[in-house]
Amino acid sequence: xxxxxxxxxxxxxxxxxxxxxxxxxxxxxxxxxxxxxxxxxxxxxxxxxxxxxxxxxxxxxxxxxxxxxxxxxxxxxxxx
Numbered sequence: 001x002x003x004x005x006x007x008x009x010x011x012x013x014x015x016x017x018x019x020x021x022x023x024x025x026x027x028x029x030x031x032x033x034x035x036x037x038x039x040x041x042x043x044x045x046x047x048x049x050x051x052x053x054x055x056x057x058x059x060x061x062x063x064x065x066x067x068x069x070x071x072x073x074x075x076x077x078x079x080x
Contacts, residue, residue: 012041012048021054032057 019026029049032038039053 010050010052012043012050013054014046014048018049018054022058037061 013021015026015029019029022029029038030047033040033047038049038057041048041050
């Protein structure tokens with residue numbers, strides 16, 4: 001369990017900065033948040049995703065970040 005000091009000192013990212021860590025579009029990250037799939041902090045009117053929220057989501061969903069090249073290469077068929 002995290003202490004209050006850990007939560008205060010934890011790096012926090014707004015949606016636009018957190019989305020590339022998955023990598024998904026910011027709207028997808030917002031949908032996940034609204035479905036309760038990922039934790040977040042609300043500070044005033046703004047939404048932030050903590051490093052622990054991102055790590056827990058990736059571990060739970062076994063979703064590993066991939067680069068754009070890796071995603072494209074997965075869909076490319078090899079020439080015979």
